[in-house]
Amino acid sequence: MTNRRAFIAGLAGLPFATGPLAAIAQGSVRALAMPPLLDATRDRHFRLTAQKGKTDFTGLGGGETWGFNQSFLGPTLRLPAGASTQAQIDNTLSEKISVHWHGMLIPGEVDGGPHQTIEPGTTWFPELDLTQPPATLWYHSHVHGDTGRQVQRGLAGVIHVDDGRDDARGLPISYGVDDLTLVLQDRRFDRQGRIDYGLSMPDQMMGFMGNVILVNGQLGTQAVVPRGIVRLRLLNGSNARIYPLSFSDRREMHLIATDSGYLNQPVAIESLVIAPGERYEVLVDFSGGEAGTLVSSANPNQMMGGMMGGASTAGGSFVVVPFGVDARLPARILEIPADLGGVLPDGEARSVNTRQITLDMPMGMGMMMRRSNDRFAINGQSFDMGRIDLSLSKGATEIWQVSSNMMMHPFHVHGVRFQVLAENGKKPSIQNSGWKDTVLVNGRVDILVSFEQTADRANPFMYHCHILEHEDGGMMAQFTVT
Ligand SMILES: [Cu+2]
Numbered sequence: 084m085t086n087r088r089a090f091i092a093g094l095a096g097l098p099f100a101t102g103p104l105a106a107i108a109q110g111s112v113r114a115l116a117m118p119p120l121l122d123a124t125r126d127r128h129f130r131l132t133a134q135k136g137k138t139d140f141t142g143l144g145g146g147e148t149w150g151f152n153q154s155f156l157g158p159t160l161r162l163p164a165g166a167s168t169q170a171q172i173d174n175t176l177s178e179k180i181s182v183h184w185h186g187m188l189i190p191g192e193v194d195g196g197p198h199q200t201i202e203p204g205t206t207w208f209p210e211l212d213l214t215q216p217p218a219t220l221w222y223h224s225h226v227h228g229d230t231g232r233q234v235q236r237g238l239a240g241v242i243h244v245d246d247g248r249d250d251a252r253g254l255p256i257s258y259g260v261d262d263l264t265l266v267l268q269d270r271r272f273d274r275q276g277r278i279d280y281g282l283s284m285p286d287q288m289m290g291f292m293g294n295v296i297l298v299n300g301q302l303g304t305q306a307v308v309p310r311g312i313v314r315l316r317l318l319n320g321s322n323a324r325i326y327p328l329s330f331s332d333r334r335e336m337h338l339i340a341t342d343s344g345y346l347n348q349p350v351a352i353e354s355l356v357i358a359p360g361e362r363y364e365v366l367v368d369f370s371g372g373e374a375g376t377l378v379s380s381a382n383p384n385q386m387m388g389g390m391m392g393g394a395s396t397a398g399g400s401f402v403v404v405p406f407g408v409d410a411r412l413p414a415r416i417l418e419i420p421a422d423l424g425g426v427l428p429d430g431e432a433r434s435v436n437t438r439q440i441t442l443d444m445p446m447g448m449g450m451m452m453r454r455s456n457d458r459f460a461i462n463g464q465s466f467d468m469g470r471i472d473l474s475l476s477k478g479a480t481e482i483w484q485v486s487s488n489m490m491m492h493p494f495h496v497h498g499v500r501f502q503v504l505a506e507n508g509k510k511p512s513i514q515n516s517g518w519k520d521t522v523l524v525n526g527r528v529d530i531l532v533s534f535e536q537t538a539d540r541a542n543p544f545m546y547h548c549h550i551l552e553h554e555d556g557g558m559m560a561q562f563t564v565t
Pocket residue numbers: 442491492493548549550553554558
């Protein structure tokens with residue numbers, strides 16, 4: 084371990100790049116661990132306790148972290164599709180938190196947004212009645228102004244909505260064997276190995292950028308997979324970093340699901356861009372027995388970093404996680420299934436109300452110097468807990484034309500799934516062809532969205548940028564559905 088400690092200590096100041104992380108993986112390879120699985124499909128009840136802990140990510144000592152039922156991040160919840168589950172969330176921390184069920188189609192009063200905070204020492208009992216198809220969702224804190232810091236400390240976890248029919252679909256279902264959950268997060272650590280969330284001016288502007296990557300809260304690990312088809316459920320749980328992912332040997336990934344569920348059939352792709360808040364599921368063929376490495380190229384938002392003075396120094400590609408094949412592990416699926424049974428959006432824009440949504444960045448240093456939760460805006464207005472921005476009728480369908488300026492923004496809407504009609508006037512990319520709840524806006528994206536879940540004035544739904552520093556800074560708005 085001495086070498087590894089010294090090595091990591093030597094990383095300080097180096098750009099986030101392939102070399103150092105690859106060397107960590109070679110020097111001291113640990114197997115990647117999955118988050119513990121909390122299966123509520125039988126009991127239809129689960130309990131999460133938000134708690135303090137200590138985590139040593141780097142071998143340098145470490146420091147205080149937060150998690151659910153553990154010291155950092157939370158368990159993977161397996162919840163039944165088409166049934167109701169009773170949740171219990173205990174907050175043992177010394178500040179208020181919330182637990183937003185990102186991607187769940189449930190009413191505003193149980194959505195876990197900024198209006199449903201859980202005070203220290205108290206418990207929240209939301210009933211989660213899931214009428215939606217199977218999907219990989221996630222949960223995270225969503226306290227206005229504190230989301231970035233609380234998620235950075237560890238208040239996040241993954242959800243598998245499961246209808247029990249994946250085996251019949253020919254999909255891998257063995258948790259942690261051929262069905263892997265991968266939470267991608269970047270972090271910075273200080274010399275004691277404590278999470279460093281000090282925000283520089285470029286961080287406040289562009290969103291927080293770490294210089295090392297954690298997968299499921301672990302640094303420098305290797306995933307070990309069977310000699311067969313392996314399913315990767317990818318979550319970008321980072322505050323701001325966008326990952327353009329591919330395998331270093333250019334092997335195909337077979338896209339099977341977007342944020343809100345399955346495609347009708349797998350689509351082979353070589354690369355996949357995953358923005359904060361998004362989930363994608365892919366199948367990867369390891370039946371040839373060859374190891375592979377999932378890599379990311381530079382954050383595309385950093386390419387514009389020159390304007391912020393030096394933010395672009397962290398360019399270049401880097402290792403996300405290497406995969407080794409262990410032929411002793413059971414390989415249950417040996418072929419990519421032909422049909423997934425997902426029902427795709429119909430791609431037709433009906434004649435409905437159209438709205439323009441602009442994601443506004445601060446203009447100039449004067450704006451940047453303002454108080455921190457009112458620098459960013461949507462349609463010219465910073466988020467205000469007391470102001471309802473839109474009032475919609477239950478069952479309404481609308482086209483939202485969402486525009487970004489200066490940089491890319493992942494746009495998330497609570498309580499719905501939507502279809503992408505167009506990206507900059509063109510047919511959406513393959514990765515945006517399925518049901519989504521978060522979409523990366525680079526210019527203009529048109530979405531078609533139906534509002535089926537209710538949200539009253541006391542418990543409105545949010546729509547916001549999922550770069551958490553932008554969200555905390557006011558790039559968020561709220562709507563009712565009645
Ligand atoms: Cu943004």
